[in-house]
Amino acid sequence: MSDAYAAAGVDTDQADEGVGALVSVLRTIETGTPSRSVVPSGHYASVLRVTDELGIAIATDGVGSKLVVAEQADRLETVGIDCVAMNVNDLVCVGAEPIALVDYLAVEEVDPERLARIGMGLKVGAEAAGCEVPGGELAVLPELIRGHPSPQGFDLCATAIGTVAIKDIILGDRIAAGDAIIGVPSSGLHSNGYTLARRALQEQGGLGLDDTPAEIGGASVADALLEPTVIYVRAVLELLRSSVDVRGLAHITGGGLTNILRLGAGYAIEDPLPVTPIFDLVARLGAVETAEMWEVFNMGCGFVAIVPEADADDAAAILAGHHPGARRVGTVTDQVGTITVPGLGLSYPLR
Known part of the structure; x- marks a missing residue:
């Protein structure tokens, strides 16, 4: 449960329950054909x-x-x-x-x-x-x-x-412990968590859209919030057409790092990409705990590729050719359903 997000008006647990109710009905559709x-x-x-x-x-x-x-x-x-x-x-x-x-x-x-x-x-x-x-x-x-x-x-x-x-088709079913996790930088919030971000910056922080807080390097609040979502398609297609054995791909959106769990396996984020400054500002003004920030936002990593250890350097080079800063950020583990960020003392699902 994301406490600050719920206070801002988005209860993620309730949303998950709602999706489950909807899907439980849609699964009963009978078309008359396989x-x-x-x-x-x-x-x-x-x-x-x-x-x-x-x-x-x-x-x-x-x-x-x-x-x-x-x-x-x-x-x-x-x-x-x-x-x-x-x-x-x-x-x-x-x-x-x-x-x-x-x-x-x-x-x-x-x-x-x-x-x-x-x-x-x-x-x-x-x-x-x-x-x-x-x-x-x-x-x-x-x-x-x-x-x-x-x-x-x-x-x-x-x-x-x-x-x-x-x-x-890539589903993540071939991912194995020891595989490398390659992270690709985001441009900021992308298009997720804005209910929480707006509450933190505008309501709790009292910032106007034209304000230029020091944390975001002279850019205005509007500049930071309206920075477009990065499109990773051309980089990923080049990776898929290369000799690299791509075992899993994850778009890091709402839910932050927990998006990777859609691929199965477990993940240790040992060397995260730099956190985009807008996230630090949201956390400070909104008094949002570190664990919740990583549970809601992409925190500087907008896309992830999972490849064998032997292909890690080649995969990082291909992705960095389109999106500078892409690099290895961690390793797949055998702790299925768990993501750890050891340097921050974080583990997901939270426990």
């Missing part, structure tokens, strides 16, 4: 078998309450990047190459100029990921959407699809 799904529920993306050789990967996600900051700052040009990133970064975790994304944009009021600005981010993100945006949906919902300020409210989410050879 299931095409080939990836267990709870992984980063679903994969449906199209032929014996070909699978279609599907992921869906949104930008979340980062949109509140974009509305408050009237800076809409980058949140489309976040929307693309949250989807395509999940797709590549099963070894898929993203090919297309369709967006769903719900607005309080239609404003063509604002929509064009949102579209700019979608364009930049799609080009960075190498995928198309062949269509989407615009819904005008003044009774449901309320902006910050009104009537400028909107919600933005999308669904992305990709292709993957059935034989090449």
